[in-house]
Amino acid sequence: MKLLFLLALVGGNLMASVAPSMTIPRDASRRYLTDGVFEGGKPIKANLEALRFFNHKQKGFERWVFDFSDATTQTVGSVAPKFQVRYQKASKVENQGQLLTLEPARIIISIKGVIKNQISRSQLEKLPQRSTLVKEVIVYPPIDEGDIAIEMLLKDSYPFYTHQPLNNEGRLVIDLSTQG
Numbered sequence: 001m002k003l004l005f006l007l008a009l010v011g012g013n014l015m016a017s018v019a020p021s022m023t024i025p026r027d028a029s030r031r032y033l034t035d036g037v038f039e040g041g042k043p044i045k046a047n048l049e050a051l052r053f054f055n056h057k058q059k060g061f062e063r064w065v066f067d068f069s070d071a072t073t074q075t076v077g078s079v080a081p082k083f084q085v086r087y088q089k090a091s092k093v094e095n096q097g098q099l100l101t102l103e104p105a106r107i108i109i110s111i112k113g114v115i116k117n118q119i120s121r122s123q124l125e126k127l128p129q130r131s132t133l134v135k136e137v138i139v140y141p142p143i144d145e146g147d148i149a150i151e152m153l154l155k156d157s158y159p160f161y162t163h164q165p166l167n168n169e170g171r172l173v174i175d176l177s178t179q180g
Contacts, residue, residue: 025164028173041083064176109172111147112146133158
């Protein structure tokens with residue numbers, strides 16, 4: 001069953017790559033969107049060092065940060081492998097006047113060429129417990145030569161903004177607006 005879901009997830013990413021995608025912004029302008037596909041990184045091998053979470057309630061957003069390191073020197077923040085970030089809206093239907101959610105909104109991150117994934121299962125379980133917007137983070141096993149998929153299941157539909165800081169090439173930042 002998980003294999004079928006993973007194939008559907010990867011297949012969805014392949015279909016999304018045919019849809020118009022945008023180069024990931026390099027600044028934190030916070031122009032929140034409700035859908036989109038963004039690509040960034042370089043065609044190199046790297047390590048996935050950490051996933052960090054920050055709740056900026058006063059500023060109206062949650063920040064999720066993926067840190068990468070050079071595969072050889074393990075220098076954090078210097079490089080990021082090719083990646084794609086896709087926001088998939090919730091699948092909803094109306095039934096007898098009620099709006100039912102079939103599948104929650106999610107953010108799917110596809111990363112190519114990950115040599116080592118340093119994110120632990122316990123960390124993946126703890127981070128969403130602190131979040132008011134993210135229900136679960138799932139890291140799927142490597143698909144092919146270090147290509148991995150990470151799925152962030154959201155508790156509801158929230159506008160998002162993603163960027164790869166110009167001054168920190170090895171970081172992927174995803175902001176979720178609490179003003180959903």
